[in-house]
Amino acid sequence: MRFVVRAMDSEGGVVSVALDAPDASAALAQISARGWAALSARPQRAALPRRRRAADRFPLQQFAHELVALLRAGLSLPETLQAMVEKETRPEVRGVMAGIHARLFEGSSFSQALQDQPTVFPPLFIATAQASEHTGDLDEALSRYLAYQAQLEAVQKKIVSASIYPVVLLGVGALVTLFLLGYVVPRFSSIYAESGRDLPLLSRLLLDWGQLIHAHAWLIGLLLASVIGVALLFLRRLRRIAGLALAHLPALRDRVLVYHLTRMYRTLSMLLRGGIPIAQALAMVEDLLPIHLRDRLTEATRRVREGASTSVAMVEVGLSTPVAARMLRVGDRSGDMAGMMDRIASFHDDEMARWVDWFTKLFEPLLMAVIGIVIGGIVVLMYLPIFELAGSLQ
Numbered sequence: 432m433r434f435v436v437r438a439m440d441s442e443g444g445v446v447s448v449a450l451d452a453p454d455a456s457a458a459l460a461q462i463s464a465r466g467w468a469a470l471s472a473r474p475q476r477a478a479l480p481r482r483r484r485a486a487d488r489f490p491l492q493q494f495a496h497e498l499v500a501l502l503r504a505g506l507s508l509p510e511t512l513q514a515m516v517e518k519e520t521r522p523e524v525r526g527v528m529a530g531i532h533a534r535l536f537e538g539s540s541f542s543q544a545l546q547d548q549p550t551v552f553p554p555l556f557i558a559t560a561q562a563s564e565h566t567g568d569l570d571e572a573l574s575r576y577l578a579y580q581a582q583l584e585a586v587q588k589k590i591v592s593a594s595i596y597p598v599v600l601l602g603v604g605a606l607v608t609l610f611l612l613g614y615v616v617p618r619f620s621s622i623y624a625e626s627g628r629d630l631p632l633l634s635r636l637l638l639d640w641g642q643l644i645h646a647h648a649w650l651i652g653l654l655l656a657s658v659i660g661v662a663l664l665f666l667r668r669l670r671r672i673a674g675l676a677l678a679h680l681p682a683l684r685d686r687v688l689v690y691h692l693t694r695m696y697r698t699l700s701m702l703l704r705g706g707i708p709i710a711q712a713l714a715m716v717e718d719l720l721p722i723h724l725r726d727r728l729t730e731a732t733r734r735v736r737e738g739a740s741t742s743v744a745m746v747e748v749g750l751s752t753p754v755a756a757r758m759l760r761v762g763d764r765s766g767d768m769a770g771m772m773d774r775i776a777s778f779h780d781d782e783m784a785r786w787v788d789w790f791t792k793l794f795e796p797l798l799m800a801v802i803g804i805v806i807g808g809i810v811v812l813m814y815l816p817i818f819e820l821a822g823s824l825q
Contacts, residue, residue, distance in 0.1 A: 542560040
């Protein structure tokens, strides 16, 4: 079990250290053996927390790539870290590497040195290093971690690239609409006011809206800038809210569920290949799922610990698709659950890529048609009185 221990180090500073121990007293004893004064110990939740700012500043994937390259070149782990410290110029990154190097010379293992900096290294990376210490293939374990990250990023890039064009198109359409309403329509309004003719109802409403936007242009511009600024400031939270909203749309509910399940199975495969027991691996992937699915995963973890097979537990709590359920049963029979979960993730990745491509090809023309209808409607309503005047003259 993992504990987070607060202690006072030899220099009088208060530090937090994450370590493995059977109970809290054993965790406190490990800290005391280092010569530190233990203050408190609490269990650490076995999960994959979101990256915090310290982790955002540390180039984790570059760090892993350089470790793999130097280890495969024949350097020992301490020599590798020493070389990386010497070449690094960024103070915060250099400090992290120097801390790991110093802990190795104190006799700690690599995973223990990583655990001392939980804000920098995610539990998945630490678990990968810890599992490799039993087999002695740190470079291979880190290569699997890098391949796992590359696969996740590939799926995310497909979704992001497919959404860029619709977002740009929607933004341009909104700007053109605002320009017509705020600049062009008020000019027509003054012309029609001087003519003294009665206008059609829809044209009058359009001109009233145009005059309103023109009269309060600065206020509307300030409001739009404020909305954009708040959206950028709370971008992560807004993305989470948007994800929950999409998850409840009937047309997208199943696709969003498959996306989350694919990430979960991909991560489980990575953990199982690293030697992590299935129950512990299930607990570690909890934060990869949205809130409304975490209770299901907790229930599946409980059933696995009580002796149920992985396939039965996943199917009963609704964390599988029909294809995944069959493949999980095969994995239970063959004993290669890690490989089978990787195949499940690959199957659904391909399925998701095909669906995103189809949805993009369908959605983009529809969006262009809607924007064209809105802009065309504004233009037609502006010129409608002129058309009527021309008709009366004829």
